[in-house]
Amino acid sequence: MDKNLEPIVKNIQEKFGAALEEFREEAHLFLKPEQIVDALTLLRDESNFELLSALTATDYWPQTAPRFHVIYQLTSLEKNLSLQIRVPVNGDSPKVPTVTGIYASANWRERELLDMFGIEVEGHPDPRRILMPEDHEGHPLRKDYPLGYEEPQFSFNYDEIDLRKPYAKE
Amino acid sequence: MSQIEEVSIEKFKHLVSARALTGETMLLNMGPQHPSTHGVLRLLLELDGEIVVNCIPDIGYLHTGIEKNMEAKTYQKAEVMTDRLDYMNTMGNNLAYVMAVEKLVDLDVPARAQGLRVILTELQRIASHLVWLGTSGLDLAAMSMFLYCFREREQILDIFELVSGQRMMTTYFRPGGVWRDVPVEFEKAVRDFIKIFPKRIDEYESLLTKNPLFIDRMVDIGHLSKEVALQYGVTGPSLRASGVNWDLRKARPYCGYEQYDFNVPTRTEGDTYARYLVRIDELRESLKIVEQALNKLPLGPVRSENRKFVPPPRSEIGVSMEALIHHFKLWTEGFPAPKASVYSAVESPRGELGLMLEGDGGPKPLRVHLRTPSFDNLGVLSQIVKGHLVADLVAILASIDIVLGDIDR
Amino acid sequence: MGVEQKLGNMGVVTTTLETMVNWSRTNAMWPMLFGLACCAIEMMSAQASSYDMSRFGMELMRASPRQSDLMIVAGRVSKKMGPVLRRLYDQMPEPKWVIAMGDCASCGGVFNNYAIYQGVDEVVPVDVYVAGCPPRPEALIHGVLTVHEKVKGEKFKDLAKS
Numbered sequence: 001m002d003k004n005l006e007p008i009v010k011n012i013q014e015k016f017g018a019a020l021e022e023f024r025e026e027a028h029l030f031l032k033p034e035q036i037v038d039a040l041t042l043l044r045d046e047s048n049f050e051l052l053s054a055l056t057a058t059d060y061w062p063q064t065a066p067r068f069h070v071i072y073q074l075t076s077l078e079k080n081l082s083l084q085i086r087v088p089v090n091g092d093s094p095k096v097p098t099v100t101g102i103y104a105s106a107n108w109r110e111r112e113l114l115d116m117f118g119i120e121v122e123g124h125p126d127p128r129r130i131l132m133p134e135d136h137e138g139h140p141l142r143k144d145y146p147l148g149y150e151e152p153q154f155s156f157n158y159d160e161i162d163l164r165k166p167y168a169k170e
Numbered sequence: 171m172s173q174i175e176e177v178s179i180e181k182f183k184h185l186v187s188a189r190a191l192t193g194e195t196m197l198l199n200m201g202p203q204h205p206s207t208h209g210v211l212r213l214l215l216e217l218d219g220e221i222v223v224n225c226i227p228d229i230g231y232l233h234t235g236i237e238k239n240m241e242a243k244t245y246q247k248a249e250v251m252t253d254r255l256d257y258m259n260t261m262g263n264n265l266a267y268v269m270a271v272e273k274l275v276d277l278d279v280p281a282r283a284q285g286l287r288v289i290l291t292e293l294q295r296i297a298s299h300l301v302w303l304g305t306s307g308l309d310l311a312a313m314s315m316f317l318y319c320f321r322e323r324e325q326i327l328d329i330f331e332l333v334s335g336q337r338m339m340t341t342y343f344r345p346g347g348v349w350r351d352v353p354v355e356f357e358k359a360v361r362d363f364i365k366i367f368p369k370r371i372d373e374y375e376s377l378l379t380k381n382p383l384f385i386d387r388m389v390d391i392g393h394l395s396k397e398v399a400l401q402y403g404v405t406g407p408s409l410r411a412s413g414v415n416w417d418l419r420k421a422r423p424y425c426g427y428e429q430y431d432f433n434v435p436t437r438t439e440g441d442t443y444a445r446y447l448v449r450i451d452e453l454r455e456s457l458k459i460v461e462q463a464l465n466k467l468p469l470g471p472v473r474s475e476n477r478k479f480v481p482p483p484r485s486e487i488g489v490s491m492e493a494l495i496h497h498f499k500l501w502t503e504g505f506p507a508p509k510a511s512v513y514s515a516v517e518s519p520r521g522e523l524g525l526m527l528e529g530d531g532g533p534k535p536l537r538v539h540l541r542t543p544s545f546d547n548l549g550v551l552s553q554i555v556k557g558h559l560v561a562d563l564v565a566i567l568a569s570i571d572i573v574l575g576d577i578d579r
Numbered sequence: 580m581g582v583e584q585k586l587g588n589m590g591v592v593t594t595t596l597e598t599m600v601n602w603s604r605t606n607a608m609w610p611m612l613f614g615l616a617c618c619a620i621e622m623m624s625a626q627a628s629s630y631d632m633s634r635f636g637m638e639l640m641r642a643s644p645r646q647s648d649l650m651i652v653a654g655r656v657s658k659k660m661g662p663v664l665r666r667l668y669d670q671m672p673e674p675k676w677v678i679a680m681g682d683c684a685s686c687g688g689v690f691n692n693y694a695i696y697q698g699v700d701e702v703v704p705v706d707v708y709v710a711g712c713p714p715r716p717e718a719l720i721h722g723v724l725t726v727h728e729k730v731k732g733e734k735f736k737d738l739a740k741s
């Protein structure tokens with residue numbers, strides 16, 4: 001871990017009782033959903049993390065408690081530091097509070113969270129799907145959502161697939 | 171096939187002003203098929219006459235499921251997906267991906283491969299900026315720009331074809347190095363390009379930079395302040411045009427960028443013209459890096475010797491049983507990566523291209539997240555077009571240089 | 580004074596109406612200015628300086644479907660884009676032709692997943708498939724010339740039937 005990052009991490013650990021994981025010089029802090037707004041406000045205002053680089057999630061299905069980790073990747077331009085915050089949430093009715101008030105860029109990223117993982121974002125100003133069509137069912141990036149693989153057509157099975165392929169009409 | 175949904179104002183009530191509900195302002199749909207949205211972007215505009223009151227981008231028309239599809243492939247095979255992500259910056263995407271894999275499994279890369287990576291990504295940056303310059307010229311009715319820029323771009327694509335056999339989807343960088351060494355003609359091709367390109371940049375500038383029509387359309391249009399840019403996560407040339415000197419190549423050098431001497435062009439005006447000037451300057455800086463990297467390019471291997479991750483060359487397979495086993499294992503099973511996650515970012519022509527890669531101990535990634543710069547850069551559009559004319563919207567959209575494949579993934 | 584004197588020594592060409600109509604259709608075939616993904620960049624290259632599609636009477640890309648004869652589906656078609664693509668196709672006036680450019684438009688390409696149509700022929704009827712990811716501009720031009728071949732072979736009596 002970068003030595004400039006250490007006091008910041010220590011501060012968050014003391015204030016919120018966060019667990020710390022390190023891998024290849026990267027620091028990952030684990031917080032609870034209800035702490036995230038306070039923690040990000042603190043990091044932005046006092047430690048110059050002005051940029052929310054990424055906001056996404058990982059699905060650990062079939063594990064259910066916690067099933068998801070919601071991930072906030074922060075960057076400080078002034079101090080040239082990076083920090084990752086992870087928020088574990090459970091599989092049944094996953095929920096995190098919105099951070100759009102802190103970083104405006106979270107708006108679309110949280111819509112993506114809703115669309116792709118079905119994680120509800122409480123207090124989001126515009127909770128619509130962002131990438132998939134409005135009437136789409138399911139959340140594609142969940143592990144229990146199928147990839148949707150179709151059998152490719154080769155010369156040996158050409159006719160068989162040709163028969164059931166839904167060709168468009170004029 | 172599902173039908174096109176009818177847009178009802180009910181759904182967008184919270185996004186438009188109260189005047190739209192009474193019919194005082196007009197809602198207009200722009201896209202997804204529109205020549206100046208640079209792809210399949212749809213904008214819902216609320217207009218007061220010619221003035222844009224609100225702009226609501228609607229994305230996802232090119233959603234390809236790349237993240238999910240990468241999870242179903244082994245680490246080597248998933249790389250082809252990254253090419254097709256931001257198709258203006260294929261080498262850069264490969265670089266972001268292979269760097270993430272190398273970080274995850276802790277693989278080192280020989281110096282020659284690093285040098286080649288730098289040369290090719292910088293050439294790609296030039297090619298990407300050329301497409302941007304050509305198409306945004308086209309949007310502002312400067313047809314000749316398009317023809318000139320594509321002429322030079324062809325030359326770069328020929329170099330890519332020389333090294334990888336493909337013009338666009340190169341997949342040339344591989345975890346642990348590059349696919350194979352460059353052919354002997356490579357150096358001459360790059361030198362030729364270095365020789366003619368500065369004159370060509372002057373040519374573009376003589377057509378546009380002082381052109382009064384161009385200046386009228388660009389200066390003081392689409393002002394983006396530093397604070398708003400950071401709030402919305404804007405990175406890359408658009409951020410640098412707003413006065414923030416942030417370039418990952420300088421701030422966190424990778425691939426040996428620290429050895430090269432180059433400047434990071436910045437401007438403080440934050441308008442469309444400033445973004446144009448920053449990119450033009452970047453063309454020159456990139457060329458400088460290419461030249462230095464070519465002069466310094468060391469000899470030696472281009473792939474790591476770590477056979478657990480990097481397949482052996484053909485010549486070894488015929489004579490060594492062990493090499494054959496490695497080859498077989500790597501291409502049938504793939505290599506396992508630790509159960510951990512890394513985030514690695516590179517500076518793409520559009521900004522910070524980050525890749526979050528999470529392994530689960532097996533040969534396939536558990537999660538790949540692509541932090542694509544255009545996604546955030548487009549997010550700020552609705553803020554900076556307010557109060558401008560519809561015609562200016564086209565100029566602003568061109569100036570933030572979006573690629574739809576990068577946004578929708 | 581007859582028509583011969585007006586024409587001077589320019590001569591007269593006789594042909595069938597069918598050939599004439601088909602010939603004029605091939606030499607002023609206007610494609611729709613419509614790019615979806617990476618292949619669209621190669622389509623632009625085909626239009627630009629080095630390859631120059633205007634040699635085949637195709638320099639005029641129309642942004643409106645109502646003015647175009649040829650739809651080049653350049654890129655992958657997502658589930659959200661499919662209905663839009665169909666509507667654009669329906670808006671084009673007859674006669675119209677479709678080229679599926681690239682592997683994605685032809686068969687889904689590398690993206691065999693939930694988001695992409697496995698071939699645009701599920702959405703619109705396709706006349707010519709161009710393989711490649713992306714196809715080189717030469718390949719696209721070959722595809723276009725193949726469409727021209729097809730048009731030249733069209734018969735009026737077939738048109739009347741449909």
Ligand code: SF4
Pocket residue numbers: 254616617618653654655680681682683684688711712713714
């Ligand atoms: S065929 Fe290849 S180049 Fe064309 S759209 Fe598909 S991925 Fe892109």
